[in-house]
Amino acid sequence: MWSENTVSNMNKQIDSNTDRSTNRNTAVIAASLKKRYAREKRFQWYGRLAVLTGFIFLFLLLADIVSKGTPAFTQSFIKLSINLDPEKLGVDANSTENELRQANYAAVIKRSLRKKFPEVSGRKEKRRLYRLISIGAEYKLRDYIVAHPEDIGKRKEFWLRAHSEADSYLKGQVDKNTPEADRRVKDNQVNWLNQLHKEGLTDTRFNTTFFTAGDSREPELAGIKAALFGSFFTLSVTFLLSFPIGVFAAIYLQEFAPRNRLTDLIEININNLAAVPSIVFGLLGLAVFINFFGLPRSAPLVGGIVLALITLPTIIITSRTAIQAVSPSIREAALAIGASKLQTIFHHVLPVAMPGIFTGAIIGMAQALGESAPLLMIGMVAFIMDVPGSIMDSSTVLPIQVYLWADNPEHGFMEKTSAAIMVLLLFLIIMNALAIYLRKRFELK
Amino acid sequence: MKKFILHSVVIVAAMGSINTAHAIGRDTINIVGSSTVYPFATVVAERFGRSSNFKTPKIESTGSGGGLKLFCKGAGANTPDITNASRRIKKSEYDKCQKNGVTSITEVLVGYDGIVIANSKKAIRLNLTRKDLYMALAKIVPGPDGKLIPNPNTTWKDVNAKLPAIKIEVLGPPPTSGTRDAFAELALGGGAKTIPDLKALRGMKASQADEIKAMMTKLGIPLTVYDSMKKKKGKAPKGKKIFKAVVYAVREDGAYIEAGENDNLIVQKLQTNPNALGIFGFSYLEENADKVQGSIIDGIEPSFDTIASGDYPVSRPLYFYIKNAHVGKIPGILEYALAFASKKAMGEDGYLPERGLIPLNSNELLQVQKNIKNLKVLKM
16 A cells, blocks of 8 residues: 555656656657557457468368369260160060069170270270279169160160269379379270260260269269268257257256256256267267167167257257347346246247257257267168168268268279268258358347 | 147157167168178179169178177177178187077178288388288387397388388278288288297197296296286187287387278378388279389289289188078078179179179189078087
């Protein structure tokens, strides 16, 4: 504590010094001011640099994925004239559908290729020639014949799917200058493809298969439909479980729960739960839902329950914040005109808090959509070709499809992997945009 | 809101009811197991699903050990029907199967896989022996006086004067992988067998306890290893057990880097680091022939022919195991197994060799087909 004496002394001194030192003081202040402005400017530049660095990383990542993934959305086709010879096929127009399904379609395609390039001889060369066309061509021909058995014996022209290696050459991804031994597409295949291209017998189209087919071990036949449906079923279960439970828990904790130690403990634990690594939930799912309750492995039901556990804390925390943010005047007005507490909450508080709650729920769902680690433990990392029809069918999800494709030895899967990432990112962007839209839109009210 | 709650309750209840209906039967074959067999099994499954009236089998890649663990858990719709393995079933696993009621198993040999030690094409190709690999990668190796010491070698030149002075840096699979087990057995074990003392130890019977102990002292292995093994098993261990415990341990000081089960990742890392070597299956070498080259082992280059003929020393058989109790209950198991063992798939000109599987010879193939048709029960 300063005594009054000192203070008055100081004042006197300042008074006597003021005139003389005004000029000097201004100079000092001006100099320090300049320094302070420079400091602020520097800080702003650091900030800009930080943002820029972040953007550069994001841009590099996206550019890499997009440049690698874009070719996956197109697919090359080769036009062949095929003689649907009943002798070669081993069936005729009177065969049953089952017989038609088992007919030898590879034989007619191979013969057509040999006719197109009669100079090809030797086992090794022929095998290379047959490798131009995807095995998918056989399935296409089969489906055609099963639908049109009357065409057996006729000559028809078909646009057949190219093998992924031929496809990569036709899309210009193969460098012809690398030595032949180091290339998957050999010199004679290059020549055949060039000839087909010159004759206008090749075409590049939009790859609808990528969206209409399930997984496959042939890159040119692989699609993400099964994974998309798997993600949809899994997220449905997650939403139906975590949203009502999360919202009710939040309402109770915020509006009804007595303020005591137990509530505090629960609150702390919910916050802790949000930070638990997701793989732990996967182990829990394996031990409890599969081993104890005997639910099937690889099913979206189990995956959905596990993901619901992961998203619950997020939803509870955001819902509580949203409810807390509702102005007390609304509550008090409702109570004042005689509404019960329950009526106040359901008729007045919740509608106002809903945009916030939805935002939290959507962000939680987006988090669940991108989650893969816990699903590893419950058997959703599997080769599943058939598109799942319910939450009990075996299925996989988008991020896991990405993981599986990244691990396949065939080169053609590299672009599919990036393309699947692009689809996954698109969904995440849509979900986040929806969350922002809902918030903006309902905040105005 | 009330309606919404009601709806969700109804939907969740409906989900539960589907479950009880499902638990009784299953119409899709469930397959688990080795990540090495996975690329082959999935190709068969896809073609099987597309060309037959059965559903496409579901295949999980769990690793050989993980697959057998699930497989041997018991019989019933909640357990897998088939497990793939990149090594033979172990006696302990077989016993566990028997104990859990999986008494009738059919073993199917599907072909061979070579394990390659590859590096970037930008680097020079290495000419290694299995002894070099043992001396470079084992946790403990014989020192100058013949006693086992922690691996002191830091460059390939330390291991063998003929090799270049490059730092030893090998990317390989983790311990859960069958590839790692096979590599330890074939490359490390094979290399250690060229060292007379270790070879002698390997050949000793359980009854030669004194000789084993004498050899252990000579090699500088603490005798506590022997005692703890005896205590654990309840009987005197064979020399081979001690040999395995000593030789199969891979060094943990950073020279061997566990790169996860993703072989494509190893290939990518080799491209960026020309000094590093990588360990993976032959099919990945074939598919990435433009980027990486397989080292020559004991004078033999890894190729389709050298692995098929058995000349390439680091190759191993691949299997799958059928749970016979499920045949006839889950539709399509026998048909799938026969499709796998068909000439169209596994024959020399089949579609699996095209993917890098080293096929069986025609006699072996016929025997395998016969075993499947008769569901020959595995006895161990």
